[in-house]
Amino acid sequence: MGKKDEDLLIRLRTMFKVEAGERLKAITSGLMELEKELSSDTQAKIIETVFREAHSLKGAARAVNMQEIETVCQSLEGALARLKHGKIMLSSNLLNIFHQAVDTVGMLLFSPDKNPGEAEVLLKQLESLESCKDVSSTGYQSCTSSEIKEGHKPQTDPAGCPQVKTCHEIPAEDTPGKMNSSGSVKGISGKSMAPVQEIPPSTETVRIATSKLDSLLLQIEELLSVKLAAKQSAENLLDFKAGIDLWEREGAKIQPELLLLRKYLENAGKPIEMKQAGLLLAKVLDFIDWNYAFAKSLQNKFNEQVKTAEADRLTLDGKVNTLLEDMKKALMLPFSTVLETYPKMVRDLTSREGKEVDLQLHGKEVEIDKRILEEIKDPLIHLVRNCVDHGIEKPDIRELSQKPRRGRITIAVTQVEGTKVEIAVTDDGAGIHVEKVIEAAVKRGVITHKQAENIGVQESLALIFKSEVSTNQIVTEISGRGLGLAIAQEKVNKLRGSMSVETSPGNGTSIRILLPVTLTALRGIMIRAAGQIFALPTSNVERVVRTRRDQIKTVENMKTVLVDGRVISLVGLSDVLGLDGENNEDEKSDYIRLLILCYAGKSIAFQVDEILKEQEILLKSLGKPLLRVRNIAGATILGSGKVIPVLNVSDLIKSAVNINAKTSAMTVSTQENKPKKRSVLVVEDSITARVLLKNILESSGYRVKTAVDGIDAYTNLRTGQFDLVVSDIEMPRMNGFDLTAKIRSDDQLSHLPVVLVTGLESREDRERGIDVGANAYIAKSSFDHSNLLETIQKII
Structure with a gap:
């Protein structure tokens, strides 16, 4: 050959x-x-x-x-x-x-x-x-x-x-599937099938190596910088035009005075000195006349140039945007390119595990950036494997639970908000046993025993995304190493996405992934913190707020601010980034500027010096050796040519949580050296009511600790020392009645006074409160802080 x-x-x-x-x-x-x-x-x-x-x-x-x-x-x-x-x-x-x-x-x-x-x-x-x-x-x-x-x-x-x-x-007349004269199809058995709708011819296509498309897209993306530069140039021309306009206006103002001066000189006496002075002054006046005429001419030419530059900018804007959108579409692939292999994968996994599963796929036609599709393939495989291995029970066990023998796994893809895609992987299996997750996390040293006692349900579920946390007792080729979900979340974070989990014991689990449709250009908010400019993806900005300084409250040793009835943690962006630069915000101002950032269901307010503007930005990776920088997603180039960092919202949220935790620990350490105050445990599931009660009691000199429900409160009572309990009644896991009864049945806590503050006002509820041993019962409808303080003073 x-x-x-x-x-x-x-x-x-x-x-x-x-x-x-x-x-x-x-x-x-x-x-x-x-x-x-x-x-x-x-x-x-x-x-x-x-x-x-x-x-x-x-x-x-x-x-x-x-x-x-x-x-x-x-x-x-x-x-x-x-x-x-x-x-x-x-x-x-x-x-x-x-x-x-x-x-x-x-x-x-x-x-x-x-x-x-x-x-x-x-x-x-x-x-x-x-x-x-x-x-x-x-x-x-x-x-x-x-x-x-x-x-x-x-x-x-x-x-x-x-x-x-x-x-x-095979002869044409005997070929199954061939149409006969009646328009029906001859099947395997020789019987006529129903007419089959003719499939329209597909549009003409050509195969292009994806590497070439990637290279072409990269070059087109660079045009975005040119577009921004053109916009900046047009803005500079507008500024320059404004200066020339001012020049022309000032010249026009002095014209009447110059005419009067010329007339005066023409009518003055004729001494030689005066004549020479007049000649000089006339030249000056002639120059001023020429200067004004020239400025007028220059202004006209410049106005034309500004119009041309603006027209060119709009043309370039349109062409770049169209070209970029077309290239994005060229690199958009339907989810079916990934999902079509999943039925066989599930079939192989279930046959190996001795399980029976139906896989349902919805939204296969939804399109997304090829680069995102390639990156999300492995995380989806991890999630499906988890459904098979951890979620779906074996047929005999499902029958005992009165479920169908065949389990069901659903992968549903939907487009949300126009620029995002949600992937929901759901199974109808056993659900996640939170206690086992906490036990595995403690065993692996991810959390301490103390943290395990106070951890909430959502925080517990978030532990499944931690490395080496697995509830599987046996390590297999499918799972058991505790890496699958950790890798999945890492990949999703890298794609500027988020993951959340919902579970119902005995009924199944749903993990949702929210991803951008494309990885190219995005809208960004330009901000200033500690004298430096940063960009933040607009999609992660829940709200921009300007609020009074006196609205900042300290709750559970953390700064908070009330926004739309919600109490949100507050941190300084410069503190999170570790910047010591000069704060440009006027400390004497009564107002501060906040960005409410949202990621994976968590919202935190970040204080910034200045919010500049929103614009389109092109996110570029930092490259080696800065492949992974905490709190930084990449960089972008402004129209002026200046390179500014683009912040990673996921990292910012995590860093803010860590800062609050450290602040809380430091505050507790400081308080231990202060004289002992009367200690009150506030038990309330509503954070707004919890904050209100805490502020009232702290302002009156009490040391206050809070709990979110009866179980959380009882844990605190067993590990700490308190002089009184103020509790709501309607709470998850353990209500106020049950908590009071549990306190009264505990020999070490039975002496502890309990005040119930609740919205339940019926006579039956009051009598039940007395029966379980409450010392006071205050209805929220008639609640007054002085009434609460007076009641507490009488009891202790």
């Missing part, structure tokens, strides 16, 4: 890999459909489609001289032909062999050196199907498992088994 022929064969095989991958996906999809309960007509159509795909794949493999793949496809085609003509029966064993054939072709295609003997074993199984002689009276009889395992030797024309014809050898 000559050099040119070798080069041609290499190119052809490269194209063949792409074609083969698509045909294998089509075959796999058809085989997965055949596992469902279908009508005979539908089943016949699918078998015909799979048969044709196998035949086409065989021909393509022959064209590029890939003989092993051709041989496997030929045997697969023969087995499918026997199935099509009713010589063998469709069964799970048969489908397993077909799936194995697809896997073998994929292995020969992409990993030819892996398991070299696998193809030979498979061929024996497929050839044994071709050599089966037993045909039942109904026309469907499968080979026995022993026949398949023994592997009959292939025969050229086995007795009693008609030779299988390839598609082009």
Whole structure:
């Protein structure tokens, strides 16, 4: 073979890999459909489609001289032909062999050196199907498992088994799936099927290497910087024009005075000195006249230039935006390109685990940036594996729980807010056992025993995304190492996305991933902190707030601010970034500027010096050696050419939480050295009411600690010392009545006074409060802080 022929064969095989991958996906999809309960007509159509795909794949493999793949496809085609003509029966064993054939072709295609003997074993199984002689009276009889395992030797024309014809050898009138004159389709059994709607021809396409598209997109993205520079130039011209306009206006103002001066000089006396002075002054006046006329002319020319520059900017804006959007669309792929392989993956996993699962896919047509799709593929695999391994129970266990034997996993993709995509992976399994998660986290040292006692439900669920936290007792190839979800969250964070989890014990779990549609340009808010300019993605900015300084309150040793009725933690952006630069914000001002940033369901207010503007920015990675810088997502170039950092909202939220935790610890340490005050435990699930009660009591000199419900309160009571409990009644996990009763039944706590402050005002509720041992019962409708303080003073 000559050099040119070798080069041609290499190119052809490269194209063949792409074609083969698509045909294998089509075959796999058809085989997965055949596992469902279908009508005979539908089943016949699918078998015909799979048969044709196998035949086409065989021909393509022959064209590029890939003989092993051709041989496997030929045997697969023969087995499918026997199935099509009713010589063998469709069964799970048969489908397993077909799936194995697809896997073998994929292995020969992409990993030819892996398991070299696998193809030979498979061929024996497929050839044994071709050599089966037993045909039942109904026309469907499968080979026995022993026949398949023994592997009959292939025969050229086995007795009693008609030779299988390839598609082009079957006469047109006998070809299943071909339309007859009536417009119906002749099926496997020879009966007419319902007319099949003709598929419209697809639009003309051309294959382009994705690397070329990536390179082209990168170059187009650079035009965004040119667009911003053009905008900056136009703004500079506008400023310059404003200066010239001022020049012209000032010149116009002095014109009347100059005319009067000229007239005065013309009528004055005629001494020589006066005459010379007049000549000089006349020259000055002539220059001023010329200067004004020139400025007027320059202004006219400049106005024209400004109009031209603005028109050019608008044209460039439109072309760059259109070109960028078209390139984004060119690199947008439907989720089906990833999800279409999942049914087989779930099938393989469940058969290995001895489970039965139906996988439902919704929103496969939703399109997203190819780069995001490539990155999210592995996280989705981790989530699906977790559903199979941790979520879905085995059939017998599901029946005991009065559930269907077959579990259900749903992957739903929906487009939200126009610029984001939500992926929800849901199962109807056992749900997440929070106690086991906490136990695993403590065992791995992720949290301490003390933290485990006070941790909330959402914080507990967030632990599943921590590295090495796994509730699986046995490490398998599927799971058990505690890395899958940690890797998934890391990938999602890298894509500027977020993950959240919801679970219901016994009913299942849902993990939601929120991602941007594209990774290219985004809207950003320009801010100033500690004298430096930063950019923040607009999508993560919940609100921009200007509030009074006296609205800042300290709650549980952390700064907070009340926004729209919500108490939100407050930190300084410069503190989070560790900047010591001069604060440009006027400390004497009664107002401060805040950005409410939201990520993964958490909202924190960040104080900044100045909020400049919102504009389109192009996020660029920092590159080596700054591949990962805390709190920094990358950088962008302004129209002026200045490079500014783009902040990572996920990191900012985490850093802010850490700062608040340290501040809280330092404050507690400082308070230990102060004289002891009366200690009150406030138990309230509403953070607003909790903050109100805490502020009232602290302003009156009490030392206050808060709890979010009865269990949290009882834990605090067992580990701390308190002089009184102020509690709400309606709370999750343990209400105020039960908490009071538990306190009274505890020998160490039975003496502790309890004041119930609640919205329940009925006589029955009051009597129940007295029965369980409350010392006071205050209705919120008639609540007054002086009444509360007076009641407490009487009790202690």
